[in-house]
Amino acid sequence: MLSIKDLSVAFKTRKGEVNAVRGISLEVGKGETLGIVGESGSGKSVTSYALMRILDAGGDIRTGDVTYGGIDLRAASERDMRDIRGREISMIFQNPRAALNPIRRVGHQVEDVLIRHAQATRQDAKAKAIAALEDVKINDAAARYDAYPFELSGGMCQRIVIAIALACKPQLLIADEPTTGLDITTQKAVMDLVGALAKERGMGMILITHDLGLASQYCDRIVVMKDGLIVEEGAQGKLFTDPQHAYTRKLVDATPRLGASIRSLLPAEVRSPEPEHRVHTRPLLEVRNLVKTYPGKAGPVQAVKGISFDIKAGQSLGLVGESGSGKSTTSEMVVRLQDPTSGNILFEGHDIASTPSGRFMRHAVRRDIQMVFQDATDSLNPRGTAASAIAEPLARIDRMRGAKLSARVSELADLVGLPQPLLSRFPHQLSGGQKARVGIARAIALEPKLLILDEPTAALDVSIQALVLNLLVDLRAQMGMSYLFVSHDLNVVRLLCDEVLVMKQGEIVDRGPTATVMDNPSHPYTRALIEAAPQPPEPVAA
């Protein structure tokens, strides 16, 4: 149905031309779901924009043919393309809230497409739009018709985007990272919906994703892209269980999954034995009845509703939950960036919650509790070098100066595997993985006893994530730190943590040793989370 031959796309930028896609060929059959998998910068999204001819300014198709049902899409006039878009080929995007016009009622946005493609007249548009909303399983569609995007949840917005895309019953749907930014349970609901609609209508689909689990679960055939080229292509079952290309193998290995060990995420040739970390019985941190209340428009909102837990010396505790569960608020209170409304935080037996966060920088325990932030880019001052970021806690708290300070900074850089020459660089000159290492080096500079890790790998590609997770495991064994590991990714928590807490709406709903909680989930919410997480297939041993 769709065939791409030797497509290449280039962008004009200030630094010259960038070849985003360099001669790829692929086909999608009727009713088939093709997955395009790759890390950031692989050219997977650009490919789809190119075939829809909606490339951003400066982007240009250089060579190749794109044919859809016998029509040459590259030669087609803009007018013909407009008839094809939305009628024959549709697209859905990541970040659904931004993908909708913020000041137009969602029902009208669906109508616009129906009327444009002559699927409805002004008279019956409303009824048909509501029907389209019902097709994507929106409850009470007639009421939602009048809503604006800002009044709807992210998952609901994605359903609207899908309704717009599918309103005119296209034959091919391109889904560009449709679940990025959504919670796990919402993710599953959205993907199941798209999958079911595709099957029901015999619609072909291209699923563009960085998530191997998602691709293997929903696709018939998968291509793997890297640096604008297709490195491997194959049927869903075979590609991941028996990858032929080294890059595919690396991707498959690096994806956290059931039964993997932390070392098995790394390429086979660099695996070393996993170091042991000792968990003591003495508690390092005891949290008791912690409550955080925010003032809200409609009365106070309780973000954390009286939770209690312990972290033992040397232990790694996972804190799992979806957005709005209160997990980030909890971690910020523990690291003393926020003050709890009530409750105690005991560190080595002493209450540290009684010192307000505004004065905590002079507290003796400040050096013992440090944090690695979620977004490595955001956590580095854009006007400071990597070295100055790492040196900051040493200079402020240890009053270290001069040669001693720079020696310690170099030492820390070695410890986190950051090449020395990069120390003089500014954040915008570093890659995501390098910035993550700088953030870790800064956090461990004072050799803290407790390190809070707030989704430290959420913004990283899987292959980089594998390296960073292994670094964290090594550091833990070397320095005997305790971790409070905050994450939404259960597979990552399983790899790294001794015990796990599951939070929902400010309460801890499930807790226990990681293996017990995850392998035999007793609580229905934990079970729902685990079932919703896409499971990548197990590769055949290399």
Add this chain to the structure above:
Amino acid sequence: MVDMTTSQPKRKGDTTFGHIAYVLRDNPVTMLAFAMLAFFLGCAFFGPALVPYDPLATNAARALEAPGWDHWFGTDNLGRDVFSRVIVATRLDLTISVAAVALSFVLGSVLGSIAGYWGGWLDAVLNRFLDTIMAFPLFVLAMGVVAALGNTVENIIYATAIINIPFYARLVRAEVNIRRNAGFAQAAKLAGNSDLRVLAVHIFPNALPPMMVQVSLNLGWAILNAAGLSFIGLGVRPPTPEWGIMVAEGANFIVSGEWWLAVFPGLWLMLAVFTFNLVGDGLRDMVDPRKRT
């Protein structure tokens, strides 16, 4: 930030200057703007020493002469050399605007930083205060302030500073506010910095690039404002050479065709404002090429 210059070779110079050089090469207009800026600064510093005539010396015999070799910009109704007066006026006009902008920059930064970082009632009070200033048409407020405080050059500076404060305070407030909970600010707190230090050393410097753009655009506006006030007879008084007054005096002769009295000072004023605006646009390109509008 900790100074690591002794142990680590700084690369900032290479990249920043490389970027500036790129922007200048890419946009000759910006280069021209910086050259014009240098010219105006030169006039302000050395103008009074270099001009051919005493800007205040009258010569009734040669009144209202059209531009020629002796008098490049002609002479006015009292026979004073328009060229000398225009050049000499540069210093006064630039002084007024630079002083006013500096005042509002400092006050606005302090107010905006505090409101943006701590929020709460401080923020609410500041916002009400700024709203009230902005509730006046700004030039009209400046008129009122000068009329109330007295008709002097210092009061022109204060009035111009007052009406500019809201722009700086709001800009700084917004820039500080979006970074208040940024990862690097929180990390700085974990590294043992007090709130004040986080604000002054980590957050505020990041607000400087957009501030510099604002300063440049504002200088142009401040000159226009000061000249406008003199035009309606506030602030600077004759016979002091000042662009606004010269245009006002020359305006009476326009209807009888003696255009040079008003046109040259007006043109000079326009050129000065134009220069600051172009420099501002150039700075904006350097700070963030995407924000180019």
Add this chain to the structure above:
Amino acid sequence: MDARSKMILGRLAQAIPVVMGVVVISFLLTRALPGDPAAYFAGPAADEASIAEVREALGLDKPLFQQFFLYVGDLLRGDLGTSLTTGQTVMADLAARLPASLELTLVALLLSCAIAIPLGVLAATRPGTWVDHLCRVLVTAGVSMPTFFTGIVLIYVFYYLAGLAPSPLGRLDFIYLSPPHVSGFYLVDAALAGDWETWLGALKQLILPAATLALFTLAPIARMTRAAMLSALSSDFIRTARAAGLGRGKVLYGYAFRNALLPVLTTLGMVFSFTLGANVLVEKVFAWPGIGSYAVEALVVSDYAAVQGFVLAMALLFVALNLIIDIAYALIDPRIGLN
């Protein structure tokens, strides 16, 4: 009552503290007069006795907060004092001259919006073309132009050199009689009276000053329209609309332009502020009998009651305009009022 009308009422309520702030500042400006305010209000020719009389009449011998209440009381009665130059009450003077200023301002703004908004949209949709470059040049040159200078150049070119424009002296050449007073806007009143000759005469007088003001306000509006349009066009929802095959017109005007209008509307508030200020200068240049030139004349002879009345009137006018803009914004943007 729905959220929208609640929001509008809320916005009206918000204007109250601003108006109070304006009154306080204008009171302070009155009392901050250097030297003896009574001497100023009494005028340069007054003797000791009449100054004392003025002082008592103004309540200047009373404590400051009491003076403030007297001031507010006077304001509520519409008493802004008496002008020294005209001998009329300041209120009556302002009321008589306000329509001239408003007519000039509104015509200028309509003119500049009619040019600037299409120009900004064209520049944003055709980046790199001559329209874009023209827009850039106009925008930067426009904000650099001192209005009083533009006015003088226009007079020199169109009146002295070309002889196309009438002499720059007021709203109507002396050969015409002013139209019967209905709205105070000559264009409206002349049209109502069916006196097209006078209408044309008034229009001719109006063109140059309106063009001067319009040139000045063109720049910020065009600049913001272009920027807002560019940012709207690069939004995700535009990509969605394009991917759904919506036509170019629908994408540009139905989706991008409506979103771009919001920041433009916000800019209009700022533009109003500039326009009302520039009005003063333009009225002086064209001898336009509005409240701006009234204030300038009053300034020259230290007629402070008139100046204060003018500042207050301008501020109240501006507050009202901003209120209208905010309400218009709330009507376009559904997100306002719920968060």
